[in-house]
Amino acid sequence: MALKIGITGGIGSGKSTICKVFSLLGAPVFExxxxxxxxxxxxxxxxxxxxxxxxxxxxxANAGVDRKKLASFIFxxxxxxxxxxxxxxxxxxxxxxxxxxxxxxxxxxxEAAILFESGFYKMMDFTLLVTAPDEDRIKRVxxxxxxxxxxxxxxxxxxxxxxxxxxxxxxxxxxxxxxLLLPQIIRIDKQLKExxxxx
Numbered sequence: 651m652a653l654k655i656g657i658t659g660g661i662g663s664g665k666s667t668i669c670k671v672f673s674l675l676g677a678p679v680f681e682x683x684x685x686x687x688x689x690x691x692x693x694x695x696x697x698x699x700x701x702x703x704x705x706x707x708x709x710x711a712n713a714g715v716d717r718k719k720l721a722s723f724i725f726x727x728x729x730x731x732x733x734x735x736x737x738x739x740x741x742x743x744x745x746x747x748x749x750x751x752x753x754x755x756x757x758x759x760x761e762a763a764i765l766f767e768s769g770f771y772k773m774m775d776f777t778l779l780v781t782a783p784d785e786d787r788i789k790r791v792x793x794x795x796x797x798x799x800x801x802x803x804x805x806x807x808x809x810x811x812x813x814x815x816x817x818x819x820x821x822x823x824x825x826x827x828x829x830l831l832l833p834q835i836i837r838i839d840k841q842l843k844e845x846x847x848x849x
Contacts, residue, residue, distance in 0.1 A: 651751070652750055652751075652753045652754075652755050652756060652757050652758045653756060653757035653758070653775045653776065653842060653845065654750055654757070654758060654760060654773065654774045654775050655677075655757050655758065655759050655760065655774060655775065655776050655777070655778060655842065656759075656760045656762065656765045656770065656771050656774035656776070656777040656778065657669060657672075657759055657760065657761050657762075657765070657777070657778040657779075657780065658761070658762055658763060658764070658765035658766060658771075658777070658778075658779060658780070658815065659779060659780030659781060659782070659815075659823075659825075660781075660782075660787060660806060660809050660810075660812065660815075661763070661787060661791055661802070661805050661806055661809060662782065662786070662787030662788065662789075662790040662791040662794075662802070662806075663780040663781060663782045663787055663825060664780055664782055664790070664825040664831075665761060665780040666761070668780055668823060668825070668831070668835060669681075669759055669761050671831075671832065671835050672759050672835065672839065673759075675835070675836070675839045676755065677755065677756075677757055677758060677759050677839070677842075678753050678755060678758045678759070679758075679759040679761055680746050680749055680750070680758065680759065680760045680761065681761050682742055682746070682760060682761060682762035682763075682765075682770075683761075683762070683763060685742055685745055685746075686738050686741075686742050689738065689741045689742060689745065690715050690720075690738060691713070691714045691715055693741050695737070695741065696737045696738060696741055697709065699737040700715065700720070700734070700737065703723075703730070703733055703734070704719070704720070704723055707719070708720060708723075720734070735768065739768050739770070742770075743770060743773065746760055747773075756842060756843045756845075757775075757842045757843070760774065763809075764809075765777065766810060766814075766815050766818045766819075767810055771818055776820040776821065776842070777818065777819050777820045777821075778819065778820065778821050778822075778823055778838065779812070779815050779816060779819035779821070779822045779823065780822075780823045780825055781812045781822055781823070781824055781825065781826070782824075782825040782826055783826055784806070786825075786826070786827070787802075787806065788802045788803065788806075791805075821838060823835065823838070
């Protein structure tokens with residue numbers, strides 16, 4: 651059975667890039683956010699739940715969810731967001747567990763922006779937290795998304811701080827241009843593969 655390794659980090663921390671490196675080292679990567687978006691469109695239970703919450707117009711004529719409309723309902727409304735998460739998170743967890751159990755490798759990676767906030771970290775064997783200086787993160791996201799500085803800062807403020815996440819993380823990967831990134835990843839990969847032999 652593969653070890654389950656959760657990886658997370660704040661917006662612009664570089665966790666997606668780090669996951670690509672783990673993938674090149676042979677670790678299958680499960681990306682929770684794209685899976686959640688697919689399930690919102692395709693899972694009958696989630697569909698029924700969202701229609702019960704927001705009405706049939708929450709889905710478009712081509713059967714996909716109206717993402718702008720859904721965002722308008724849950725933006726700055728923690729109660730509605732919690733209700734949507736209660737529909738989506740269990741389906742994503744079930745999808746991940748089935749996927750992970752089918753992998754014949756020492757360990758698998760579960761990438762999720764809200765690994766700790768969702769409580770899903772409790773189902774992981776180890777958790778990795780990717781951190782980076784705030785200024786680096788802001789510049790990355792502005793370049794990547796075409797967002798304004800104010801928009802990026804607002805998104806960052808809605809997420810847990812690195813200090814909050816550190817309390818729950820097994821290992822921290824520092825993407826700060828001071829400590830080389832690749833040696834950190836290779837060291838963790840080696841440790842996990844060695845640990846997996848006795849798991």
